[in-house]
Amino acid sequence: MEALARMLEGYLPEEQIAQVRRAAAFAKNVHDGQRRQSGEPYVYHPLAVARILAEMRLDHTTLIAAILHDVIEDTGISRDQIATEFGADVAALVDGVSKIAKIEGRTRAEMQAESFRKLLLAMTHDLRVILVKLADRLHNMRTLGHTTTDKRRRIARETLDIYAPIAQRLGIYFIRTELEDLAFANLYPRRYAVMVQSVKSQLGDTRKLIREVEQKLSTTLREEGIGASVVGREKNVYGIYQKMRRKKLKLLKVTDLLGFRVIVNKVDDAYRALGVAHHVYKPVPGEFDDYIANQKSNGYQSLHTSCVGPGGLKIEIQIRTRDMHHVAESGIAAHWQYKLGERDSQSAPQVRAREWVSGLLDEFGATSAMDFVDNVKVDLFPDEVYVFTPRGEIRRLQRGATPVDFAYAVHSELGDHCVAARLDGQLEPLNTHLRNGQTVEVITSKHARPNAAWLNFVKTAKARAAVRGYLRTQREDEAVRLGKRLLEIAMRELGVPSSALKDDERLQPVLAAHQFRDVEELYAAIGVGERLAALVARHFLPEGEAAGIAGGVAPLAIEGTEGLVLDYARCCHPLPGDEIRGHISTGRGIVVHRLDCKHAKARPQDWVPLAWSDSVQGDFLTEIRMKTVRKRGMLAKITAEIAAAESSIENVQMPDRAGSEAIEMRFVITVRSRVHLARVLRRLRRIDGVERVIRA
Structure with a gap:
């Protein structure tokens, strides 16, 4: 300390x-x-x-x-206790970084995916949560040597797939490069050792070489009246390894192992310094990029050029202003370096980061946690290509993107109906990789539809999600038709007329029993095998008498801090204030259900009467369902209101209804009681665009 x-x-x-x-x-x-x-x-x-x-x-x-x-x-301290001791902001940050509690029946991978989605949800409210997470991951990677080999490889793989690319996307260079090298060393220790030794052998005494280039550039810049600092470095090992793999090169063919940064005072000086660098060292044709005029999606700005340095060794030179350098090194963290304690995070990297996270959640929040992580991985590709629309507008896409990716980047309708493309006026197939500077014109047909084969070559997460969404909708339509046929056959075997499916009085209890909103959902569930047609058909028969409720026993008082084996049913999420009863379950002890839960009806001998104690305390899970209009940023607004109401989100689902103007959302949140839940619901109902909010 x-x-x-x-x-x-x-x-x-x-x-x-x-x-x-x-x-x-x-x-x-x-x-x-x-x-x-x-x-x-x-x-x-x-x-x-x-x-x-x-x-x-x-x-x-x-x-x-x-x-x-x-x-x-890792301790018994709750979010509320942290908020009391250190404030709501600190509590929200800590809660955002914390993994979600273990859910029975979920695999390790599913739990990690859910925790990652929770982390991104927290980022929509406060971007500092990802800075804490990246620093946490960096120190864990530095001390990974004390864990088992399997665990080291698993954590290193996750770091390379997710956390290093996130640091790159957010512009935090020093964390990204160290995460990459540490993960590389733990994932492929022999390759790493060979690479380190080979680079050292090829470069020899780098300190002397770096000092020579630094002095020559500094002296020439000073003679031209340009105030600048020049710093040289060896490139990180993993970056060199990736270049070898990407371009299929041997190490001896990778010549730009050294990089130099020229930091100037203003933009005009950057372009003048470029001319000086090209005068001192011969530039390599075709290896110049202007990221000042065309800045990257994470806010990075710099001039990049490759030159032939001393002894014929190729060197890379990056030229930028001091402000650009702060952003290049620290990314979104640069904002707090200048405005400590302020909450108006409106710097360019911060705005882009918020737009990126909100866009991911709006675009892929409807998918399962595993699919969500896969989509984020696709979206984290750092390399970019710049192309033009026929009107001359610049579009930034991932390297390897195709005309289909371009079409979906412009508009979903354009992507759904594209059939071909003209690149610089030449007709090209849809799987053609786009190159920097090309003008892309998409050719459409109103009868065209997305093709499953597109998934083999599209690169952007948006295009992939759109194609998958269309195909999923097609499968749902087929499932509805099959489910209807199966249910009609099952009803006919029980002597129930198919007209019962059109009788609202008979249909609604069946839908309610299975928690479906309409008969189409019921058909789809039968069609994909989630429900058995024969069991659903029996619900249309006259109901038997409901099982009685055990009585005569004093109810057990529940305080929320019991040491006995006690669990809260996830089918109904009971809260203090609800009428409850307990089910005696092998291996779980007493499982608390709401009295009106459909699972609290059968086998009275297995149930015990319960009641809430007057001194009940703690946080309890509950599920809420929402219907909102489909517009960008809605999910971010909702999560912010939930946090403001002193509640935290444990899970979120948005069943995909392709083509619908409304979005259905299901949140599992923590509240202290029914009164607390009512306060949360009131805040959510005041949000513009929210049509309905109910407790499940």
Whole structure:
């Protein structure tokens, strides 16, 4: 803590450093007795995470959240307790980083996917949550040597697939490169060792070579009246390895192993410095990129050029202003370096990051957690290609994108009906890879529809999701037709006329029993095998007498903090204030159900009467269902309101209704009671565009 405090003295006031100290003492107390696999006290880890963020000069709220980031997950401390001690902002950040609680029947991969989606939901409210998560992942990667080989490989693979690309997307260069190299070393240790040794052998004494180029560029720039600093470096090992794989090169053919950054005062100086660099060292034809005029999606701006350096060695030179350099190194974190403590995160990288996250959630929130992660992975490709519409507008796509990806980037309708494309006036097939500077014209037909074969070559997540959504809708239509036929046959065998399906009085109880909104959903469920037609058909027969409720026994008072084996049913999510009863379940003890739950009717001998204690406490899960208009940013508004109502989101689902103007959403949230739930529902109903909010 003292080492961390010395770092903070350089940019935080003493009263804020005192709050960070208090958080460290709190974390030390609640983590007391816990140790990492290395044997060191567990509190060393959160303090190390805070130090990484302090190196980025993050505000004290983020540092406190970093110190407490494992408290909810690994101790008995709740979000409410953190909010009471350190404020709502810190509690929201800690909750956003915390993994969701284990759900019975879910695999490790599914739980990780759900936790990742929860993390992105938290990002829509406060982007600092991802900074804490990246710092957490970086320190875990630095100390991965104490875990088993299988665990090291699994974490390293996840880091390369998700967290390093996210750091790249958010423009945080130093975290991205270190994550890549650490993950590479743990995933392929022999390859890493060979690469390190080979690079060292090829470059020889790099310090002398780097110093020579730095001095020559600095001197020439100064003679031309351009104030600049020049810094050289070896490129990261994983970046070199990826280039070898991408271009199918041997290491001896990879010549640009050194990179140099020229930092100037203003944009005009950047272009003048480019001319100086090309005068000093001969430029390599075709290897120049202007990311100042065409900045990347994460806000990165710089001039890139490759030149032939001393001894014929190719070097890469990046030229940018000091402000551009701050963004290039720290990305979205650069905002808090300048405006410590402010909440108006309107810097260019922050705005782009929010748009990216909101776009992902709006586009793919309807998918399962596993599909959501797959779509995010596709969207995280760092390489980009710039093409033009026939009107001269620039479109930025992933490298390897095709005319189909371009069409969906312009408009979903254009993508759905495209049949061919003209690239620079030449007719080309839809699977052609686009190149920088091409003008793309999409040819459409009103009778054309997405093709399953497109999934073999489309690159962007938006195009892939659109094609899959269309194909899923087609399958649902087929399932509805099949399910209707199966149900009519089953009803005929029981002597129930098919006209019962049109009798609302007989149909509605059946739909309610199976929790379907309409008969189409019922047909679809039968068609895909989720319901058995014979069992559904029996619901149309006259009902038997309902089983009685056991009585005469004093109800057991539930306080919410029982030490006995007690669980809360996920079919009805009982809350304090509901009438309840308990089911005696082997292996689970007493499972609490609402009295009106459909599962609380059968076998009275297995049930015990329950009641809520007057002193009940704790957070309870409940499910709410919403219907909203389909418009961008709606999910972000809803999650912000839920957080403002002192509730947290444990799960969210948006069943895909392709073509519908409305969106159905299902949230599992935490509340303290029915009264607290009512307050949450009132806030949600006030959101413009929300048509209906109910408790499930």
